Amino acid sequence: MIELAKVNEVVKKAASAVLKRRAGVHRVFSEPAADSEGHEALHITIVLKPGAADKISGDMALDTLVEVDKALRGAGEDRFPIIDFATEEELQSSDETES
């Protein structure tokens, strides 16, 4: 188990390597969580540049999950990463009323 700051650093490096500048990673934040079976997990949010979700293919998204998972395990983290993608705009507007 590694510190959350280190988790964020590892995830940002791994995700950036896959997504590159075109659909770049703006920042990463994470928090401890439990998975559906009650095991310790990590809830990780990869914050993308505006409009990036439309530029990321399924293969890129999948490769990001794989590479983040590998990088975390390589760094000694054994909690399963539950990875979300969001833009800064989506995070800021998350408290607004939906239609």
Place this chain on the structure above:
Amino acid sequence: VTRPNPEHFFEQAEKLVAPPAAGRPRQVDLRRAISAAYYGIFHFCLAAAADEFVGVTQRATSRYTLVYRSIDHKILRELCAETRKLTPPARYLPYFPRGGFGSNIQAFSTAAIELQEKRHLADYNPQPRFKTSEAKLAVSTARSAVLRFQAADEEHRKAFLTLLICPPR
């Protein structure tokens, strides 16, 4: 035969994440999209296993249904968790391909667990607020995961499906 078509789950999910005519997307639509993305993968596995062990030409039979229904979410999750490991536990070792499952099955397994977790949150946890980006990427990830499975080595696919039907004790 009316077995669910995995691609139809993905198409349904894409409709749900399309921008609404006005206002913000509804949470229930984003949640259902994430759930459908996972169920596309899940039913893909069930169909692949039943096709392998009962046969494509037997889809209308009760034997096909029996095998199709024999796999649950927990079995899929446990197998996917094992395929991601560098060294599988001893009880799986004799049944794994030499050198492991390879990148395609491992990527499929990572996506299956990830989407199963998200599906659980989307279907049962009222707290998270889902974003359009994550719902869209859940759908495209699920579709790619199925393609990766189909692109995997035939023996690896057969080994995975066998372990899905017959988990070692």
